Amino acid sequence: MTITTPRVAPTASRSASLLKVDDLTVQFGRGPGQVKAVEEVSLTLERGELCALVGESGCGKSTLAYALMGIVPPPGKVVGGTIEFQGNPITSMSKNQLNKLRGAEMSMVFQGAMNAFNPVLTIGTQVDHILEAHPDVHPTKQAGRQYFAELLSLVQLSPERIVKSFESQLSGGMKQRVAIAVALLLKPALLILDEPTTALDVLNQRMVIEILKDLHRELDLTIIFVTHDLAVVAELATKVAVMYAGRLVEVGDVDAIFAGEFRHPYVKALISAIPSVLEAGLTVKPIGGQVPNLAQLPPGCRFAPRCGLAEPHCTEVEPALTVRGDHGVACHVIARETGPDTTTFPSSKEDA
Amino acid sequence: MSTLSVRDVTHSYPTSPRRVLTDVNLEIPEGEMVAIVGESGCGKTTLGRLISGLHQPSEGTIEFNGKDINSLRGGERKQWRRRVQMVHQDPYGSLNPGLTLAGTLAPGLLVHKVATHRTVERTMIDLLQQVGLDATPAFLNRYPHQLSGGQRQRVSIARAIGLEPDLIVADEVTSMLDVSMRVAILDLLIKFRQERGLGYAFISHDFGVVRYFARGGRIAVMFFGRIVEEGPVDEVIISPAHPYTRMLLESIPIPDPVLARERHLDQAERLIGTPAQKGCVFANRCPMVQPECRTAMPPLAPTPGASGDRPRRSACLFPERVEPLTHVQKERVLKEHHVATVGGGQRDDRPGNRDVDPGLGGSSGDQEPSEQVG
Numbered sequence: 001m002t003i004t005t006p007r008v009a010p011t012a013s014r015s016a017s018l019l020k021v022d023d024l025t026v027q028f029g030r031g032p033g034q035v036k037a038v039e040e041v042s043l044t045l046e047r048g049e050l051c052a053l054v055g056e057s058g059c060g061k062s063t064l065a066y067a068l069m070g071i072v073p074p075p076g077k078v079v080g081g082t083i084e085f086q087g088n089p090i091t092s093m094s095k096n097q098l099n100k101l102r103g104a105e106m107s108m109v110f111q112g113a114m115n116a117f118n119p120v121l122t123i124g125t126q127v128d129h130i131l132e133a134h135p136d137v138h139p140t141k142q143a144g145r146q147y148f149a150e151l152l153s154l155v156q157l158s159p160e161r162i163v164k165s166f167e168s169q170l171s172g173g174m175k176q177r178v179a180i181a182v183a184l185l186l187k188p189a190l191l192i193l194d195e196p197t198t199a200l201d202v203l204n205q206r207m208v209i210e211i212l213k214d215l216h217r218e219l220d221l222t223i224i225f226v227t228h229d230l231a232v233v234a235e236l237a238t239k240v241a242v243m244y245a246g247r248l249v250e251v252g253d254v255d256a257i258f259a260g261e262f263r264h265p266y267v268k269a270l271i272s273a274i275p276s277v278l279e280a281g282l283t284v285k286p287i288g289g290q291v292p293n294l295a296q297l298p299p300g301c302r303f304a305p306r307c308g309l310a311e312p313h314c315t316e317v318e319p320a321l322t323v324r325g326d327h328g329v330a331c332h333v334i335a336r337e338t339g340p341d342t343t344t345f346p347s348s349k350e351d352a
Numbered sequence: 353m354s355t356l357s358v359r360d361v362t363h364s365y366p367t368s369p370r371r372v373l374t375d376v377n378l379e380i381p382e383g384e385m386v387a388i389v390g391e392s393g394c395g396k397t398t399l400g401r402l403i404s405g406l407h408q409p410s411e412g413t414i415e416f417n418g419k420d421i422n423s424l425r426g427g428e429r430k431q432w433r434r435r436v437q438m439v440h441q442d443p444y445g446s447l448n449p450g451l452t453l454a455g456t457l458a459p460g461l462l463v464h465k466v467a468t469h470r471t472v473e474r475t476m477i478d479l480l481q482q483v484g485l486d487a488t489p490a491f492l493n494r495y496p497h498q499l500s501g502g503q504r505q506r507v508s509i510a511r512a513i514g515l516e517p518d519l520i521v522a523d524e525v526t527s528m529l530d531v532s533m534r535v536a537i538l539d540l541l542i543k544f545r546q547e548r549g550l551g552y553a554f555i556s557h558d559f560g561v562v563r564y565f566a567r568g569g570r571i572a573v574m575f576f577g578r579i580v581e582e583g584p585v586d587e588v589i590i591s592p593a594h595p596y597t598r599m600l601l602e603s604i605p606i607p608d609p610v611l612a613r614e615r616h617l618d619q620a621e622r623l624i625g626t627p628a629q630k631g632c633v634f635a636n637r638c639p640m641v642q643p644e645c646r647t648a649m650p651p652l653a654p655t656p657g658a659s660g661d662r663p664r665r666s667a668c669l670f671p672e673r674v675e676p677l678t679h680v681q682k683e684r685v686l687k688e689h690h691v692a693t694v695g696g697g698q699r700d701d702r703p704g705n706r707d708v709d710p711g712l713g714g715s716s717g718d719q720e721p722s723e724q725v726g
């Protein structure tokens with residue numbers, strides 16, 4: 001399979017990070033009912049990284065992904081901080097500038113890609129519409145169609161069949177893969193996927209994981225994917241950012257997130273909550289309680305009410321990200337002591 | 353003794369000639385957990401719906417205590433309706449948005465005379481308490497939209513167990529829930545099994561969930577409307593006897609980046625595809641397919657060495673050639689290593705005879721006795 005590498009935006013300064021999120025806050029509503037779905041999040045992404053945004057429902061991970069694309073749905077609004085993409089500030093761009101960027105430089109596959117297609121047009125027609133709206137990416141429409149066919153082969157689908165199909169003729173797993181191919185049609189440098197494996201069975205999930213790995217390698221893509229499944233994270237990501245109740249609580253290399261002492265208790269709890277086919281899965285522990293209502297956040301650390309390590313201090317002062325190397329953890333207790341095995345999440349201890 | 357048996361069931365929906373189920377045979381004895389596993393579209397949900405009587409099979413019978421459920425009439429039929437309950441996949445779609453929790457729970461209790469008008473509120477509050485919800489009259493007046501996904505699923509469970517059933521058909525009950533909530537819901541179902549001796553037909557595509565939930569139970573793996581492998585949960589997971597089971601197991605993402613990288617995976621193009629028209633349905637996707645496989649569909653037969661009145665069954669001509677998954681065993685070695693270095697635990701008390709070097713442990717289809725956990 002020969003596919004040309006994506007073009008680099010002319011304005012990009014090559015040395016800078018691909019994406020730089022600084023102190024970003026996204027707010028919904030105003031006055032007393034306002035909630036900050038994303039609060040003071042900072043995150044840097046280098047070219048070629050495969051980054052997972054992780055958390056439970058309602059942690060702000062999808063909102064963060066929307067903010068990166070500049071498409072936070074109203075009444076949501078970016079009220080603080082900046083996002084720089086290829087050195088350009090997205091947060092202060094005009095609608096026209098953003099439209100040029102979206103699709104062509106950064107592209108998104110939404111959650112429930114099964115419903116992302118127009119049911120009365122064939123996939124081929126829908127792709128033609130995209131090519132007409134963005135005539136500057138491919139020299140001719142024919143070249144664009146050819147490129148789409150190559151992408152379909154990359155996602156293990158037969159191009160002849162797919163372009164003639166209507167959405168209703170494809171299975172859920174196939175639609176997800178077609179959606180990924182469509183998102184890559186304009187050769188973006190950054191691909192954002194919201195819950196790409198969630199509604200799929202194991203085989204389709206595996207297929208999507210392998211395809212994303214291939215695309216990442218072959219197209220030199222940078223990928224951000226949102227998920228709540230840490231097993232998928234372990235398989236796919238190189239970098240992980242974990243969110244809890246709107247805040248970034250841990251960010252680092254995938255290996256660091258899954259091992260060692262310097263880890264957030266929430267992340268440990270999430271990992272030990274996975275019923276795995278491995279024997280370790282037999283000792284799983286649920287996390288008690290639930291993500292707090294963003295309109296009534298507890299004082300101090302937002303995870304403290306569910307945390308087995310919580311100390312009085314935790315319910316008073318919100319912890320900042322403590323950074324060691326390129327690994328950051330927002331926890332008072334973990335930051336203070338990283339002694340031997342004292343940091344095990346207590347609920348998993350009693351079963352030993 | 354109430355046993356549910358599926359006998360030679362073949363089913364197709366009136367809208368399409370395609371067979372959704374073909375020659376399915378399955379027993380669910382009283383108090384047993386049987387997990388039904390397979391990819392989307394393999395017929396597992398249809399089987400669940402047939403078991404709970406929502407559809408009639410096109411051919412074959414579903415028997416409850418030896419009687420065809422479609423021949424039951426009057427009181428007997430009502431009795432059976434109460435004894436087999438279903439918990440649906442989607443907690444957002446399975447509760448009537450226009451009814452309060454009381455409106456959802458009460459009718460079943462009254463119709464089946466589990467409670468009277470005088471006692472029904474008390475009964476419902478007891479139920480809320482049993483499923484871990486806020487056991488107050490005020491909570492009974494809530495509507496589904498005021499509840500989270502996990503809470504709704506608890507209400508669905510309360511609705512089912514309130515009728516004191518013998519068997520619950522649980523269709524992907526955790527697939528729409530957050531990871532943090534899944535185990536709590538599974539634990540709740542396990543609790544009812546232990547307290548009341550409930551049996552479960554547990555439909556899922558997640559082997560991790562199945563292994564956790566159906567400990568000590570059995571597993572039936574379905575492919576394209578047929579059961580291709582059936583046996584005790586741990587045996588099937590540790591040493592699969594059908595290449596399709598192995599493929600499913602191998603595809604499961606592992607929450608360990610080091611193991612995930614080390615693993616060798618089958619080629620992706622085998623993962624998905626159409627079933628073979630002639631011979632074994634799995635032949636087109638099978639990594640170990642032989643010319644013999646193309647002649648006829650192998651019957652679901654006991655595997656070599658299997659014994660007992662319910663031997664392990666596989667619909668593969670070469671069950672002994674299916675290699676066990678090394679990473680399932682490797683994980684055990686890593687964990688032991690961890691236990692040894694941390695010096696923390698005597699946790700690993702499970703049989704030691706399988707814990708040899710995973711590199712050597714491969715190839716044979718040795719049947720290990722399954723250990724009952726929990």
